[in-house]
Amino acid sequence: MDSITKIREDLEECIGKKVRLKANKGRKKTTIREGILESAYPSLFVVRINNDYDNTRMVSYTYSDVLTSTVEITILED
Template sequence: MLERNSLTKIRKDVEGCIGKKVILKANKGRKKTTVREGILESAYPSLFVVRICNQYDSTRRVSYTYSDILTETVEVTICDEAQRKIKIS
């Protein structure tokens, strides 16, 4: 039951940050991690979507589940207007 409450809390935290700039650090396995910066675009009951723009002016959308945050496969850091960084966990 603790896990369900944790997933619910993570989902509410993510839903409260829609439209904000985020930094994603994703663990790809075998000591490979990627760090991306984007905007939290939308949140659904089981996943959330981040829009990423790169230096080549192409837009890409990536999606992750809330359990990815719970299992620490993905670290999400919210950047607010005052340039503070808030980690969702």
């Protein structure tokens, strides 16, 4: 089993749970967001984020982003 498959399987087990994402946007810019892991597809996963203005936003990242540490994902326990 390769690393990306392991990451995908781990995230599939956490669908519906609250997560914290730390994304490296380049040029020393990082964003930290919290949301709910909505779904996991063969090449990417989707997180639903609620911001301060009651807007819901969907963001998606690839498993290779997690593998290369471009995105760090933490599962939050409620």
